[in-house]
Amino acid sequence: MPESNINQSEMVSAKSGSALERSLLRSTAAIALIVFGAAMGFVSFELVSNRFGNTDTLGLFLFGLAGCIFVTGVSLFFLRLPHAILVGIIAAPLSVVLLFVLFWVTLFTTVFQNRHHQAFAANGVSQIQPARQMDEVFDECHHYITYGKDFQLFNSVAYFGDRYELTMQVPVSIKSKTSGSVTGEPKFYLNEIESITVFPSGGVSTSYSRDLHFGSAEWQKVFESKGDFSTIGFDIKPTGVANFQKHVDASRP
Known part of the structure; x- marks a missing residue:
């Protein structure tokens, strides 16, 4: 080549x-x-x-x-x-x-997608058993919806004894303003307030002392005893704290 x-x-x-x-x-x-x-x-x-x-x-x-x-x-x-x-x-x-x-x-x-959720918090209490029971036991109880990563939480917060607040949270599935269902187990959080400070500006600062977390079995004991937390080992103090209503008003959702 x-x-x-x-x-x-x-x-x-x-x-x-x-x-x-x-x-x-x-x-x-x-x-x-x-x-x-x-x-x-x-x-x-x-x-x-x-x-x-x-x-x-x-x-x-x-x-x-x-x-x-x-x-x-x-x-x-x-x-x-x-x-x-x-x-x-x-x-x-x-x-x-x-x-x-x-x-x-x-x-x-x-x-x-969430347009009906807060309306369900007001209209659907009868479908959420622990929320309905809290309404029966306590004079002042607020209900609202919060959100987890992939779910909605129905919240009920009761204020009583001029010192205590009880929060219940349970996962729910909301279909409309008046229709929904529980999808998980409720959890309860009881907090005892130590003191409440109201500032000249109107702001409120709350300090807590004791707390207790419990489930539905313990709640049934409290409910059946008409709000007696001693049935689950938590004694309620008979005296309240000053400015408790200010705390309640500031805590409204």
Whole structure:
């Protein structure tokens, strides 16, 4: 074979090998950027959700940077590096806008889904046995809904003896303003107030002393004895504390 043909074959082979290496390098870099951008996006979303405190500013910055990195990685599969970087830079502010849109959509969706919950707290007491029983035993009892990670909690708080507050929490499934059901076991928290301070501004500060946590079996003893907590080993002091009604008013949901 002529020497010129051999040299041309070697050059073609070298170019093909070099092109393959560049293609593999670009693909590897693109995948690395995509994975890193996605991971950073997840972390920044957690920061924006305030799971670790008030970290909105840092979270937004990282989310924009994550969008830039992620889009740059995707663009590398289709564009040259300078163009891919340019697309990534453009994607950064768009990522922040997308996050705001997702936030508001999620917020409005949650509000719409939960629109009947507080109404059920007022209308559905008869369907929540421990809440109904607390209404029977105590003169002042407030009911409201709070939220866990994946569930709703029906809360009943009774104030009595000018010193005590009893909180009951039970998971519920709410279907409408007047329809719902218990989905778990109720828990009870009895707190004894030591003192209540009312500030000139109207603010109220409450100090607690003793407390007791118990379940439905103990509550049945208290209910059947018409509010006698000594049946479960907790003696109620006969004297109240000053400003108790101020504490009650400040504690209203």
